[in-house]
Amino acid sequence: MAAAVSAITERIPPPAHGEAHVWLAWTERFAATEILDYCRTLLAQDELEKWRRFHFERDRQLYLVAHAMVRQVLAAYLAIAPERLQFVANRYGRPELVREPGMPDLRFNLSHAPGLAALVVTRSADCGIDVEARRELGDLAAMAGQVLTAAERDYLWRLPDTERNWAFLKLWTLKEAYIKAVGKGLSLALHEFGFALGADISIRFQTGSADAAGEWQFAQRFPGPDHVLALALRSGDGPTCVYREWAPQRRGGSA
Ligand SMILES: CC(C)(COP(=O)(O)OP(=O)(O)OC[C@H]1O[C@@H](n2cnc3c(N)ncnc32)[C@H](O)[C@@H]1OP(=O)(O)O)[C@@H](O)C(=O)NCCC(=O)NCCS
Known part of the structure:
Protein backbone atom coordinates (compact mmCIF):
# COMPACT_ATOMS: atom_id res chain seq x y z
CA MET A 1 0.00 0.00 0.00
CA ASP A 126 -15.76 7.94 17.12
CA CYS A 127 -12.81 6.08 15.62
CA GLY A 128 -10.84 2.94 16.31
CA ILE A 129 -7.80 1.38 14.67
CA ASP A 130 -6.02 -1.92 15.04
CA VAL A 131 -2.89 -3.34 13.42
CA GLU A 132 -1.56 -6.85 13.73
CA ALA A 133 1.64 -8.43 12.45
CA ARG A 134 1.47 -11.78 10.67
CA ARG A 135 2.21 -14.59 13.12
CA GLU A 136 1.13 -18.13 13.96
CA LEU A 137 -1.63 -18.03 16.54
CA GLY A 138 -1.52 -21.59 17.83
CA ASP A 139 -4.85 -23.15 18.80
CA LEU A 140 -7.08 -21.37 16.30
CA ALA A 141 -10.13 -23.50 17.03
CA ALA A 142 -10.04 -22.56 20.72
CA MET A 143 -9.55 -18.86 19.97
CA ALA A 144 -12.26 -18.86 17.30
CA GLY A 145 -14.64 -20.53 19.75
CA GLN A 146 -14.14 -17.67 22.19
CA VAL A 147 -14.18 -14.60 19.97
CA LEU A 148 -15.92 -15.34 16.64
CA THR A 149 -19.60 -15.60 15.77
CA ALA A 150 -20.95 -18.84 14.31
CA ALA A 151 -21.00 -17.27 10.81
CA GLU A 152 -17.35 -16.15 11.16
CA ARG A 153 -16.33 -19.64 12.30
CA ASP A 154 -18.15 -21.22 9.33
CA TYR A 155 -16.36 -18.82 7.00
CA LEU A 156 -12.98 -19.61 8.56
CA TRP A 157 -13.42 -23.36 8.40
CA ARG A 158 -14.41 -23.30 4.72
CA LEU A 159 -10.99 -21.76 3.92
CA PRO A 160 -7.90 -23.86 3.11
CA ASP A 161 -5.79 -24.57 6.24
CA THR A 162 -3.01 -22.32 4.97
CA GLU A 163 -5.29 -19.24 4.80
CA ARG A 164 -7.09 -19.62 8.10
CA ASN A 165 -4.56 -18.01 10.43
CA TRP A 166 -4.32 -14.82 8.31
CA ALA A 167 -8.11 -14.66 7.89
CA PHE A 168 -8.49 -14.91 11.67
CA LEU A 169 -6.13 -11.93 12.09
CA LYS A 170 -8.19 -9.95 9.55
CA LEU A 171 -11.38 -10.59 11.51
CA TRP A 172 -9.58 -9.91 14.77
CA THR A 173 -8.38 -6.45 13.67
CA LEU A 174 -11.94 -5.47 12.68
CA LYS A 175 -13.27 -6.56 16.07
CA GLU A 176 -10.53 -4.70 17.92
CA ALA A 177 -11.01 -1.57 15.78
CA TYR A 178 -14.71 -1.61 16.65
CA ILE A 179 -14.25 -2.09 20.40
CA LYS A 180 -11.55 0.56 20.42
CA ALA A 181 -13.87 3.01 18.61
CA VAL A 182 -16.62 2.32 21.15
CA GLY A 183 -13.97 2.75 23.84
CA LYS A 184 -15.17 0.03 26.20
CA GLY A 185 -12.28 -2.38 25.63
CA LEU A 186 -12.78 -6.06 26.24
CA SER A 187 -15.87 -5.41 28.35
CA LEU A 188 -17.65 -5.92 24.99
CA ALA A 189 -18.03 -9.62 24.14
CA LEU A 190 -16.23 -10.23 20.87
CA HIS A 191 -18.46 -13.13 19.80
CA GLU A 192 -21.55 -10.92 19.96
CA PHE A 193 -20.77 -9.06 16.76
CA GLY A 194 -19.19 -10.22 13.54
CA PHE A 195 -17.94 -9.25 10.10
CA ALA A 196 -18.07 -10.61 6.60
CA LEU A 197 -14.79 -9.95 4.80
CA GLY A 198 -15.07 -8.47 1.31
CA ALA A 199 -15.11 -5.20 -0.59
CA ASP A 200 -17.79 -3.59 1.61
CA ILE A 201 -17.24 -4.62 5.20
CA SER A 202 -20.18 -4.28 7.54
CA ILE A 203 -20.80 -5.27 11.12
CA ARG A 204 -23.53 -7.68 12.17
CA PHE A 205 -24.71 -7.65 15.74
CA GLN A 206 -26.12 -10.71 17.40
CA THR A 207 -29.41 -10.00 19.12
CA GLY A 208 -29.42 -7.57 22.00
CA SER A 209 -26.93 -4.88 20.93
CA ALA A 210 -27.90 -1.27 21.55
CA ASP A 211 -25.65 -0.21 18.68
CA ALA A 212 -26.83 0.38 15.09
CA ALA A 213 -24.86 -1.32 12.30
CA GLY A 214 -25.77 1.42 9.80
CA GLU A 215 -23.89 4.06 11.79
CA TRP A 216 -20.56 2.33 11.26
CA GLN A 217 -18.05 2.26 8.44
CA PHE A 218 -15.13 -0.16 8.28
CA ALA A 219 -12.02 -0.40 6.15
CA GLN A 220 -9.23 -2.93 5.96
CA ARG A 221 -5.78 -2.32 4.50
CA PHE A 222 -2.46 -4.13 4.18
CA PRO A 223 0.26 -1.52 4.81
CA GLY A 224 2.92 -4.17 4.03
CA PRO A 225 2.98 -7.91 3.27
CA ASP A 226 3.11 -8.84 6.95
CA HIS A 227 0.69 -6.36 8.52
CA VAL A 228 -3.07 -5.97 8.48
CA LEU A 229 -4.89 -2.83 9.57
CA ALA A 230 -8.57 -2.25 10.31
CA LEU A 231 -10.43 0.99 10.83
CA ALA A 232 -13.82 1.56 12.46
CA LEU A 233 -15.55 4.92 12.15
CA ARG A 234 -18.94 6.01 13.40
CA SER A 235 -20.00 7.94 10.35
CA GLY A 236 -23.08 7.03 8.36
CA ASP A 237 -22.02 8.61 5.10
CA GLY A 238 -18.83 6.80 4.07
C1 LIG B 1 -6.38 -2.18 25.05
C2 LIG B 1 -7.21 -2.78 23.93
C3 LIG B 1 -8.31 -1.83 23.68
C4 LIG B 1 -6.38 -2.90 22.64
O1 LIG B 1 -5.25 -3.57 22.89
P1 LIG B 1 -4.21 -4.08 21.81
O2 LIG B 1 -4.87 -4.55 20.56
O3 LIG B 1 -3.34 -5.01 22.53
O4 LIG B 1 -3.34 -2.79 21.52
P2 LIG B 1 -3.28 -1.74 20.36
O5 LIG B 1 -1.85 -1.59 20.03
O6 LIG B 1 -4.21 -1.99 19.22
O7 LIG B 1 -3.82 -0.41 21.07
C5 LIG B 1 -3.17 0.12 22.18
C6 LIG B 1 -3.57 1.58 22.28
O8 LIG B 1 -4.98 1.73 22.29
C7 LIG B 1 -5.34 2.82 23.15
N1 LIG B 1 -6.30 2.28 24.11
C8 LIG B 1 -6.11 1.79 25.36
N2 LIG B 1 -7.29 1.42 25.90
C9 LIG B 1 -8.23 1.66 24.95
C10 LIG B 1 -9.65 1.50 24.91
N3 LIG B 1 -10.35 1.02 25.93
N4 LIG B 1 -10.30 1.85 23.78
C11 LIG B 1 -9.64 2.37 22.74
N5 LIG B 1 -8.28 2.55 22.72
C12 LIG B 1 -7.60 2.19 23.81
C13 LIG B 1 -4.06 3.35 23.78
O9 LIG B 1 -3.64 4.47 23.01
C14 LIG B 1 -3.11 2.20 23.59
O10 LIG B 1 -1.78 2.63 23.41
P3 LIG B 1 -0.72 2.64 24.63
O11 LIG B 1 -0.96 1.41 25.44
O12 LIG B 1 0.61 2.66 23.96
O13 LIG B 1 -1.02 3.89 25.37
C15 LIG B 1 -7.90 -4.07 24.33
O14 LIG B 1 -8.81 -4.40 23.34
C16 LIG B 1 -7.07 -5.26 24.61
O15 LIG B 1 -6.45 -5.39 25.65
N6 LIG B 1 -7.11 -6.23 23.73
C17 LIG B 1 -6.54 -7.54 23.94
C18 LIG B 1 -5.45 -7.83 23.00
C19 LIG B 1 -5.36 -9.35 22.76
O16 LIG B 1 -5.88 -10.18 23.44
N7 LIG B 1 -4.69 -9.67 21.66
C20 LIG B 1 -4.62 -11.00 21.13
C21 LIG B 1 -4.37 -10.88 19.63
S1 LIG B 1 -4.84 -12.26 18.65
Missing part, protein backbone atom coordinates in the same frame (compact mmCIF):
# COMPACT_ATOMS: atom_id res chain seq x y z
CA ALA A 2 1.63 3.29 -1.07
CA ALA A 3 1.33 6.26 1.27
CA ALA A 4 2.99 9.66 1.08
CA VAL A 5 5.77 10.22 3.67
CA SER A 6 5.13 13.40 5.63
CA ALA A 7 7.70 15.35 7.55
CA ILE A 8 5.92 17.65 9.95
CA THR A 9 7.47 21.02 10.46
CA GLU A 10 4.44 23.25 10.60
CA ARG A 11 0.69 23.31 11.01
CA ILE A 12 -1.28 20.90 8.86
CA PRO A 13 -5.02 21.20 8.25
CA PRO A 14 -6.95 18.92 10.60
CA PRO A 15 -9.37 16.37 9.13
CA ALA A 16 -12.64 17.84 7.92
CA HIS A 17 -15.93 16.39 9.16
CA GLY A 18 -16.39 13.06 7.40
CA GLU A 19 -12.64 12.60 6.88
CA ALA A 20 -10.28 10.19 8.62
CA HIS A 21 -6.52 10.67 8.50
CA VAL A 22 -4.45 7.54 9.08
CA TRP A 23 -0.76 7.90 9.93
CA LEU A 24 1.65 4.97 9.74
CA ALA A 25 5.11 4.72 11.32
CA TRP A 26 7.43 1.84 10.42
CA THR A 27 9.00 1.92 13.83
CA GLU A 28 12.12 -0.16 13.17
CA ARG A 29 13.31 2.41 10.60
CA PHE A 30 13.88 4.81 13.47
CA ALA A 31 16.46 2.95 15.50
CA ALA A 32 19.20 5.61 15.47
CA THR A 33 19.97 6.90 18.96
CA GLU A 34 19.56 10.55 17.97
CA ILE A 35 16.08 9.89 16.56
CA LEU A 36 14.98 7.99 19.66
CA ASP A 37 16.49 10.66 21.92
CA TYR A 38 14.51 13.27 20.03
CA CYS A 39 11.28 11.22 20.30
CA ARG A 40 11.87 11.04 24.05
CA THR A 41 11.87 14.82 24.32
CA LEU A 42 8.27 14.88 23.04
CA LEU A 43 6.85 12.53 25.68
CA ALA A 44 5.28 13.50 29.00
CA GLN A 45 6.55 12.19 32.34
CA ASP A 46 3.91 9.44 32.67
CA GLU A 47 4.64 8.25 29.12
CA LEU A 48 8.37 8.14 29.86
CA GLU A 49 7.70 6.11 33.00
CA LYS A 50 5.72 3.58 30.97
CA TRP A 51 8.45 3.55 28.29
CA ARG A 52 11.11 2.77 30.91
CA ARG A 53 9.13 -0.24 32.18
CA PHE A 54 9.33 -2.20 28.88
CA HIS A 55 11.74 -5.08 29.20
CA PHE A 56 12.75 -5.45 25.54
CA GLU A 57 14.39 -2.71 23.50
CA ARG A 58 12.12 -3.49 20.52
CA ASP A 59 9.01 -2.82 22.65
CA ARG A 60 10.53 0.36 24.07
CA GLN A 61 11.28 1.63 20.59
CA LEU A 62 7.76 0.81 19.35
CA TYR A 63 6.16 2.65 22.26
CA LEU A 64 8.45 5.66 21.92
CA VAL A 65 7.97 6.13 18.19
CA ALA A 66 4.19 5.51 18.42
CA HIS A 67 3.69 8.12 21.12
CA ALA A 68 6.04 10.61 19.48
CA MET A 69 3.87 10.24 16.35
CA VAL A 70 0.67 10.86 18.34
CA ARG A 71 2.08 14.01 19.90
CA GLN A 72 3.70 15.39 16.78
CA VAL A 73 0.72 14.76 14.48
CA LEU A 74 -1.92 16.09 16.88
CA ALA A 75 0.23 19.11 17.71
CA ALA A 76 0.68 19.90 14.00
CA TYR A 77 -3.10 19.82 13.52
CA LEU A 78 -3.60 22.09 16.51
CA ALA A 79 -0.58 24.31 15.84
CA ILE A 80 0.73 23.95 19.39
CA ALA A 81 3.90 22.43 20.88
CA PRO A 82 3.69 18.59 21.18
CA GLU A 83 4.71 18.82 24.85
CA ARG A 84 1.62 20.93 25.58
CA LEU A 85 -0.88 18.21 24.68
CA GLN A 86 -2.71 16.56 27.55
CA PHE A 87 -4.64 13.33 27.49
CA VAL A 88 -7.29 11.82 29.69
CA ALA A 89 -8.34 8.16 29.63
CA ASN A 90 -11.89 6.88 30.14
CA ARG A 91 -12.55 4.11 32.66
CA TYR A 92 -11.61 1.48 30.02
CA GLY A 93 -8.29 3.16 29.23
CA ARG A 94 -9.24 4.92 25.98
CA PRO A 95 -7.23 8.16 25.75
CA GLU A 96 -8.77 11.41 24.47
CA LEU A 97 -7.27 14.85 24.01
CA VAL A 98 -7.98 17.38 26.73
CA ARG A 99 -9.42 20.28 24.74
CA GLU A 100 -8.34 23.82 25.43
CA PRO A 101 -10.83 26.61 24.64
CA GLY A 102 -11.10 27.12 20.90
CA MET A 103 -9.44 23.83 19.97
CA PRO A 104 -11.12 21.76 17.25
CA ASP A 105 -12.68 18.53 18.53
CA LEU A 106 -10.09 16.02 17.33
CA ARG A 107 -10.56 12.33 18.14
CA PHE A 108 -7.82 9.78 17.71
CA ASN A 109 -6.89 6.19 18.30
CA LEU A 110 -3.51 4.45 18.28
CA SER A 111 -2.47 0.87 17.61
CA HIS A 112 0.92 -0.78 17.54
CA ALA A 113 2.20 -4.17 16.46
CA PRO A 114 5.81 -5.29 15.98
CA GLY A 115 7.31 -2.97 13.36
CA LEU A 116 4.29 -0.72 12.79
CA ALA A 117 2.35 1.96 14.67
CA ALA A 118 -0.88 3.38 13.23
CA LEU A 119 -2.83 6.43 14.28
CA VAL A 120 -6.30 7.50 13.09
CA VAL A 121 -7.53 11.06 13.60
CA THR A 122 -11.06 12.34 12.93
CA ARG A 123 -13.05 15.49 13.54
CA SER A 124 -15.36 14.48 16.41
CA ALA A 125 -16.31 11.04 14.97
CA PRO A 239 -15.86 8.91 5.20
CA THR A 240 -12.85 9.66 3.04
CA CYS A 241 -9.70 8.03 4.43
CA VAL A 242 -6.30 9.57 3.73
CA TYR A 243 -3.24 7.41 4.50
CA ARG A 244 0.18 8.95 5.21
CA GLU A 245 3.51 7.70 6.49
CA TRP A 246 5.08 9.55 9.38
CA ALA A 247 8.75 10.16 10.18
CA PRO A 248 10.04 11.93 13.31
CA GLN A 249 10.83 15.52 12.45
CA ARG A 250 12.65 17.90 14.74
CA ARG A 251 11.21 21.39 14.63
CA GLY A 252 13.41 23.37 12.25
CA GLY A 253 15.02 20.29 10.65
CA SER A 254 15.07 16.49 10.52
CA ALA A 255 15.66 14.44 13.67
Whole structure:
Protein backbone atom coordinates (compact mmCIF):
# COMPACT_ATOMS: atom_id res chain seq x y z
CA MET A 1 0.00 0.00 0.00
CA ALA A 2 1.63 3.29 -1.07
CA ALA A 3 1.33 6.26 1.27
CA ALA A 4 2.99 9.66 1.08
CA VAL A 5 5.77 10.22 3.67
CA SER A 6 5.13 13.40 5.63
CA ALA A 7 7.70 15.35 7.55
CA ILE A 8 5.92 17.65 9.95
CA THR A 9 7.47 21.02 10.46
CA GLU A 10 4.44 23.25 10.60
CA ARG A 11 0.69 23.31 11.01
CA ILE A 12 -1.28 20.90 8.86
CA PRO A 13 -5.02 21.20 8.25
CA PRO A 14 -6.95 18.92 10.60
CA PRO A 15 -9.37 16.37 9.13
CA ALA A 16 -12.64 17.84 7.92
CA HIS A 17 -15.93 16.39 9.16
CA GLY A 18 -16.39 13.06 7.40
CA GLU A 19 -12.64 12.60 6.88
CA ALA A 20 -10.28 10.19 8.62
CA HIS A 21 -6.52 10.67 8.50
CA VAL A 22 -4.45 7.54 9.08
CA TRP A 23 -0.76 7.90 9.93
CA LEU A 24 1.65 4.97 9.74
CA ALA A 25 5.11 4.72 11.32
CA TRP A 26 7.43 1.84 10.42
CA THR A 27 9.00 1.92 13.83
CA GLU A 28 12.12 -0.16 13.17
CA ARG A 29 13.31 2.41 10.60
CA PHE A 30 13.88 4.81 13.47
CA ALA A 31 16.46 2.95 15.50
CA ALA A 32 19.20 5.61 15.47
CA THR A 33 19.97 6.90 18.96
CA GLU A 34 19.56 10.55 17.97
CA ILE A 35 16.08 9.89 16.56
CA LEU A 36 14.98 7.99 19.66
CA ASP A 37 16.49 10.66 21.92
CA TYR A 38 14.51 13.27 20.03
CA CYS A 39 11.28 11.22 20.30
CA ARG A 40 11.87 11.04 24.05
CA THR A 41 11.87 14.82 24.32
CA LEU A 42 8.27 14.88 23.04
CA LEU A 43 6.85 12.53 25.68
CA ALA A 44 5.28 13.50 29.00
CA GLN A 45 6.55 12.19 32.34
CA ASP A 46 3.91 9.44 32.67
CA GLU A 47 4.64 8.25 29.12
CA LEU A 48 8.37 8.14 29.86
CA GLU A 49 7.70 6.11 33.00
CA LYS A 50 5.72 3.58 30.97
CA TRP A 51 8.45 3.55 28.29
CA ARG A 52 11.11 2.77 30.91
CA ARG A 53 9.13 -0.24 32.18
CA PHE A 54 9.33 -2.20 28.88
CA HIS A 55 11.74 -5.08 29.20
CA PHE A 56 12.75 -5.45 25.54
CA GLU A 57 14.39 -2.71 23.50
CA ARG A 58 12.12 -3.49 20.52
CA ASP A 59 9.01 -2.82 22.65
CA ARG A 60 10.53 0.36 24.07
CA GLN A 61 11.28 1.63 20.59
CA LEU A 62 7.76 0.81 19.35
CA TYR A 63 6.16 2.65 22.26
CA LEU A 64 8.45 5.66 21.92
CA VAL A 65 7.97 6.13 18.19
CA ALA A 66 4.19 5.51 18.42
CA HIS A 67 3.69 8.12 21.12
CA ALA A 68 6.04 10.61 19.48
CA MET A 69 3.87 10.24 16.35
CA VAL A 70 0.67 10.86 18.34
CA ARG A 71 2.08 14.01 19.90
CA GLN A 72 3.70 15.39 16.78
CA VAL A 73 0.72 14.76 14.48
CA LEU A 74 -1.92 16.09 16.88
CA ALA A 75 0.23 19.11 17.71
CA ALA A 76 0.68 19.90 14.00
CA TYR A 77 -3.10 19.82 13.52
CA LEU A 78 -3.60 22.09 16.51
CA ALA A 79 -0.58 24.31 15.84
CA ILE A 80 0.73 23.95 19.39
CA ALA A 81 3.90 22.43 20.88
CA PRO A 82 3.69 18.59 21.18
CA GLU A 83 4.71 18.82 24.85
CA ARG A 84 1.62 20.93 25.58
CA LEU A 85 -0.88 18.21 24.68
CA GLN A 86 -2.71 16.56 27.55
CA PHE A 87 -4.64 13.33 27.49
CA VAL A 88 -7.29 11.82 29.69
CA ALA A 89 -8.34 8.16 29.63
CA ASN A 90 -11.89 6.88 30.14
CA ARG A 91 -12.55 4.11 32.66
CA TYR A 92 -11.61 1.48 30.02
CA GLY A 93 -8.29 3.16 29.23
CA ARG A 94 -9.24 4.92 25.98
CA PRO A 95 -7.23 8.16 25.75
CA GLU A 96 -8.77 11.41 24.47
CA LEU A 97 -7.27 14.85 24.01
CA VAL A 98 -7.98 17.38 26.73
CA ARG A 99 -9.42 20.28 24.74
CA GLU A 100 -8.34 23.82 25.43
CA PRO A 101 -10.83 26.61 24.64
CA GLY A 102 -11.10 27.12 20.90
CA MET A 103 -9.44 23.83 19.97
CA PRO A 104 -11.12 21.76 17.25
CA ASP A 105 -12.68 18.53 18.53
CA LEU A 106 -10.09 16.02 17.33
CA ARG A 107 -10.56 12.33 18.14
CA PHE A 108 -7.82 9.78 17.71
CA ASN A 109 -6.89 6.19 18.30
CA LEU A 110 -3.51 4.45 18.28
CA SER A 111 -2.47 0.87 17.61
CA HIS A 112 0.92 -0.78 17.54
CA ALA A 113 2.20 -4.17 16.46
CA PRO A 114 5.81 -5.29 15.98
CA GLY A 115 7.31 -2.97 13.36
CA LEU A 116 4.29 -0.72 12.79
CA ALA A 117 2.35 1.96 14.67
CA ALA A 118 -0.88 3.38 13.23
CA LEU A 119 -2.83 6.43 14.28
CA VAL A 120 -6.30 7.50 13.09
CA VAL A 121 -7.53 11.06 13.60
CA THR A 122 -11.06 12.34 12.93
CA ARG A 123 -13.05 15.49 13.54
CA SER A 124 -15.36 14.48 16.41
CA ALA A 125 -16.31 11.04 14.97
CA ASP A 126 -15.76 7.94 17.12
CA CYS A 127 -12.81 6.08 15.62
CA GLY A 128 -10.84 2.94 16.31
CA ILE A 129 -7.80 1.38 14.67
CA ASP A 130 -6.02 -1.92 15.04
CA VAL A 131 -2.89 -3.34 13.42
CA GLU A 132 -1.56 -6.85 13.73
CA ALA A 133 1.64 -8.43 12.45
CA ARG A 134 1.47 -11.78 10.67
CA ARG A 135 2.21 -14.59 13.12
CA GLU A 136 1.13 -18.13 13.96
CA LEU A 137 -1.63 -18.03 16.54
CA GLY A 138 -1.52 -21.59 17.83
CA ASP A 139 -4.85 -23.15 18.80
CA LEU A 140 -7.08 -21.37 16.30
CA ALA A 141 -10.13 -23.50 17.03
CA ALA A 142 -10.04 -22.56 20.72
CA MET A 143 -9.55 -18.86 19.97
CA ALA A 144 -12.26 -18.86 17.30
CA GLY A 145 -14.64 -20.53 19.75
CA GLN A 146 -14.14 -17.67 22.19
CA VAL A 147 -14.18 -14.60 19.97
CA LEU A 148 -15.92 -15.34 16.64
CA THR A 149 -19.60 -15.60 15.77
CA ALA A 150 -20.95 -18.84 14.31
CA ALA A 151 -21.00 -17.27 10.81
CA GLU A 152 -17.35 -16.15 11.16
CA ARG A 153 -16.33 -19.64 12.30
CA ASP A 154 -18.15 -21.22 9.33
CA TYR A 155 -16.36 -18.82 7.00
CA LEU A 156 -12.98 -19.61 8.56
CA TRP A 157 -13.42 -23.36 8.40
CA ARG A 158 -14.41 -23.30 4.72
CA LEU A 159 -10.99 -21.76 3.92
CA PRO A 160 -7.90 -23.86 3.11
CA ASP A 161 -5.79 -24.57 6.24
CA THR A 162 -3.01 -22.32 4.97
CA GLU A 163 -5.29 -19.24 4.80
CA ARG A 164 -7.09 -19.62 8.10
CA ASN A 165 -4.56 -18.01 10.43
CA TRP A 166 -4.32 -14.82 8.31
CA ALA A 167 -8.11 -14.66 7.89
CA PHE A 168 -8.49 -14.91 11.67
CA LEU A 169 -6.13 -11.93 12.09
CA LYS A 170 -8.19 -9.95 9.55
CA LEU A 171 -11.38 -10.59 11.51
CA TRP A 172 -9.58 -9.91 14.77
CA THR A 173 -8.38 -6.45 13.67
CA LEU A 174 -11.94 -5.47 12.68
CA LYS A 175 -13.27 -6.56 16.07
CA GLU A 176 -10.53 -4.70 17.92
CA ALA A 177 -11.01 -1.57 15.78
CA TYR A 178 -14.71 -1.61 16.65
CA ILE A 179 -14.25 -2.09 20.40
CA LYS A 180 -11.55 0.56 20.42
CA ALA A 181 -13.87 3.01 18.61
CA VAL A 182 -16.62 2.32 21.15
CA GLY A 183 -13.97 2.75 23.84
CA LYS A 184 -15.17 0.03 26.20
CA GLY A 185 -12.28 -2.38 25.63
CA LEU A 186 -12.78 -6.06 26.24
CA SER A 187 -15.87 -5.41 28.35
CA LEU A 188 -17.65 -5.92 24.99
CA ALA A 189 -18.03 -9.62 24.14
CA LEU A 190 -16.23 -10.23 20.87
CA HIS A 191 -18.46 -13.13 19.80
CA GLU A 192 -21.55 -10.92 19.96
CA PHE A 193 -20.77 -9.06 16.76
CA GLY A 194 -19.19 -10.22 13.54
CA PHE A 195 -17.94 -9.25 10.10
CA ALA A 196 -18.07 -10.61 6.60
CA LEU A 197 -14.79 -9.95 4.80
CA GLY A 198 -15.07 -8.47 1.31
CA ALA A 199 -15.11 -5.20 -0.59
CA ASP A 200 -17.79 -3.59 1.61
CA ILE A 201 -17.24 -4.62 5.20
CA SER A 202 -20.18 -4.28 7.54
CA ILE A 203 -20.80 -5.27 11.12
CA ARG A 204 -23.53 -7.68 12.17
CA PHE A 205 -24.71 -7.65 15.74
CA GLN A 206 -26.12 -10.71 17.40
CA THR A 207 -29.41 -10.00 19.12
CA GLY A 208 -29.42 -7.57 22.00
CA SER A 209 -26.93 -4.88 20.93
CA ALA A 210 -27.90 -1.27 21.55
CA ASP A 211 -25.65 -0.21 18.68
CA ALA A 212 -26.83 0.38 15.09
CA ALA A 213 -24.86 -1.32 12.30
CA GLY A 214 -25.77 1.42 9.80
CA GLU A 215 -23.89 4.06 11.79
CA TRP A 216 -20.56 2.33 11.26
CA GLN A 217 -18.05 2.26 8.44
CA PHE A 218 -15.13 -0.16 8.28
CA ALA A 219 -12.02 -0.40 6.15
CA GLN A 220 -9.23 -2.93 5.96
CA ARG A 221 -5.78 -2.32 4.50
CA PHE A 222 -2.46 -4.13 4.18
CA PRO A 223 0.26 -1.52 4.81
CA GLY A 224 2.92 -4.17 4.03
CA PRO A 225 2.98 -7.91 3.27
CA ASP A 226 3.11 -8.84 6.95
CA HIS A 227 0.69 -6.36 8.52
CA VAL A 228 -3.07 -5.97 8.48
CA LEU A 229 -4.89 -2.83 9.57
CA ALA A 230 -8.57 -2.25 10.31
CA LEU A 231 -10.43 0.99 10.83
CA ALA A 232 -13.82 1.56 12.46
CA LEU A 233 -15.55 4.92 12.15
CA ARG A 234 -18.94 6.01 13.40
CA SER A 235 -20.00 7.94 10.35
CA GLY A 236 -23.08 7.03 8.36
CA ASP A 237 -22.02 8.61 5.10
CA GLY A 238 -18.83 6.80 4.07
CA PRO A 239 -15.86 8.91 5.20
CA THR A 240 -12.85 9.66 3.04
CA CYS A 241 -9.70 8.03 4.43
CA VAL A 242 -6.30 9.57 3.73
CA TYR A 243 -3.24 7.41 4.50
CA ARG A 244 0.18 8.95 5.21
CA GLU A 245 3.51 7.70 6.49
CA TRP A 246 5.08 9.55 9.38
CA ALA A 247 8.75 10.16 10.18
CA PRO A 248 10.04 11.93 13.31
CA GLN A 249 10.83 15.52 12.45
CA ARG A 250 12.65 17.90 14.74
CA ARG A 251 11.21 21.39 14.63
CA GLY A 252 13.41 23.37 12.25
CA GLY A 253 15.02 20.29 10.65
CA SER A 254 15.07 16.49 10.52
CA ALA A 255 15.66 14.44 13.67
C1 LIG B 1 -6.38 -2.18 25.05
C2 LIG B 1 -7.21 -2.78 23.93
C3 LIG B 1 -8.31 -1.83 23.68
C4 LIG B 1 -6.38 -2.90 22.64
O1 LIG B 1 -5.25 -3.57 22.89
P1 LIG B 1 -4.21 -4.08 21.81
O2 LIG B 1 -4.87 -4.55 20.56
O3 LIG B 1 -3.34 -5.01 22.53
O4 LIG B 1 -3.34 -2.79 21.52
P2 LIG B 1 -3.28 -1.74 20.36
O5 LIG B 1 -1.85 -1.59 20.03
O6 LIG B 1 -4.21 -1.99 19.22
O7 LIG B 1 -3.82 -0.41 21.07
C5 LIG B 1 -3.17 0.12 22.18
C6 LIG B 1 -3.57 1.58 22.28
O8 LIG B 1 -4.98 1.73 22.29
C7 LIG B 1 -5.34 2.82 23.15
N1 LIG B 1 -6.30 2.28 24.11
C8 LIG B 1 -6.11 1.79 25.36
N2 LIG B 1 -7.29 1.42 25.90
C9 LIG B 1 -8.23 1.66 24.95
C10 LIG B 1 -9.65 1.50 24.91
N3 LIG B 1 -10.35 1.02 25.93
N4 LIG B 1 -10.30 1.85 23.78
C11 LIG B 1 -9.64 2.37 22.74
N5 LIG B 1 -8.28 2.55 22.72
C12 LIG B 1 -7.60 2.19 23.81
C13 LIG B 1 -4.06 3.35 23.78
O9 LIG B 1 -3.64 4.47 23.01
C14 LIG B 1 -3.11 2.20 23.59
O10 LIG B 1 -1.78 2.63 23.41
P3 LIG B 1 -0.72 2.64 24.63
O11 LIG B 1 -0.96 1.41 25.44
O12 LIG B 1 0.61 2.66 23.96
O13 LIG B 1 -1.02 3.89 25.37
C15 LIG B 1 -7.90 -4.07 24.33
O14 LIG B 1 -8.81 -4.40 23.34
C16 LIG B 1 -7.07 -5.26 24.61
O15 LIG B 1 -6.45 -5.39 25.65
N6 LIG B 1 -7.11 -6.23 23.73
C17 LIG B 1 -6.54 -7.54 23.94
C18 LIG B 1 -5.45 -7.83 23.00
C19 LIG B 1 -5.36 -9.35 22.76
O16 LIG B 1 -5.88 -10.18 23.44
N7 LIG B 1 -4.69 -9.67 21.66
C20 LIG B 1 -4.62 -11.00 21.13
C21 LIG B 1 -4.37 -10.88 19.63
S1 LIG B 1 -4.84 -12.26 18.65
